[in-house]
Amino acid sequence: MNLAQIIKELDLSVVTHPQDFASIEPSCGYASDLLSCVMSGAQHHGLWVTLQAHANIIAVAALLDLCGIIITEGAAPDAATIAKANEEGINLFTTPRSTFWVVGRLWELGLRDR
C-alpha cells in the first residue's frame, strides 16, 4: 500500500508539494490528536491521522520521520504550516471526513498499527 493508492482511495487533497507518492509506503498507521501521545506512540515512517492542524504537527512528524499526516474533519493548516511542511519534507493531506472514517478505510486497505 503506497501513498498514491491511499490518496486515490480516500480522495485526499494534497496540500504540500507533489511527490512520487507511489514510491512511498507507510510502515503503519497511527491516530491521535494529542501531540504528546504522538511523540511517544507513533512509529517511524508511519502515516498519522489527526484533526490538529497547528504548525507543531510538522515538528512532531519530522522528529519521528513520519511519511505523512492526514488532517481530518476539514481542518485546514495555515500557509505557514504548509510552508514548514514543504521545508521539512512532510507530506500533508486533508479531508472533510472524520478520523474514524479515514482510519477505517486505511485498515480496509491493509494498513495496520505496527
Place this chain on the structure above:
Amino acid sequence: MQPPLIVSTALDRGIQILSITDHNATGNIAAVQKAADGTGLTILPGMELQTAEEVHCLCIFDTLEQAHALQAIVDRLLPPLANRPDYFGDQLYVDENGDFLGREERLLLSSVRLSISEACHHVHRLGGLFIPAHVDRKAYGLLSHLGFVPADLPVDGLEVFRLSTPDQARVKYPQIASYPLLHNGDAHRLDQIQGTNQYYLEGPSVSEIRQAIFGRNNRFFSFFPFRESVL
C-alpha cells in the same frame, strides 16, 4: 461564587489584584467589579479561552471594553451548541449582590474556532496578556495537546498547575524552563482563592504585570506558597 464573597475572600487573604476569567465568557466581570468598587481590590477583566487545539489560555485585560471585544470574536467562533444544565451545570449571570440576572443558553464548554496563534494575536492586538493555562495538565494543557510551546508564539509566560511549584515544573518539563512560569491561581471555589503569585508593581495594570513577568524595569514576581491546602 457570589461577587461579594469573591471580593471579601480576596481581601481577607490580602489579595490586591484578581482577574475574573470564566470559560469563553465575560458576562460576570462587571458584577465583580461593582462589588469590589471602593474596596481597594482591583478586578482585571479576563477570559479563559479554549482554542481550536483545545488548549486553555488566560486572556487578561485592563478594561471591560477590551474583554468584550474579545467576547465579540469568541461569540462568532463558538459552535452553536445549547448547554445541558443537567450535564454541565447552569451558566448564570448575576449582579453585584449575587442576584440572578440571566442564564447563558449556549454551551461555553466547547472550543472557539481560533488557533492558539490567532487567539494570541487577537489578545495582544486588544492590549491583553496571553498566558496558556495549566500547561502541564493532561486536560486542556498546552504540553499535552501541542507537545511543546510553539517557538513563534509570543506568550506572556506560562501557567503551571497547582500540584507543582514553578521550580518543580522546570525540572519535570525542561522545555518550559526558560519561560516565566506563573503558579496556577485558578479558583473555582472560594477556598481556592489563594494569591500564590506576588507581583511587585507600581500599579495594577496589564503593562505593569507584563513588566513584572519578564522582570523588566525593576518589576518582578515571585511564587508565594499556599497558606492552606486546597489540593
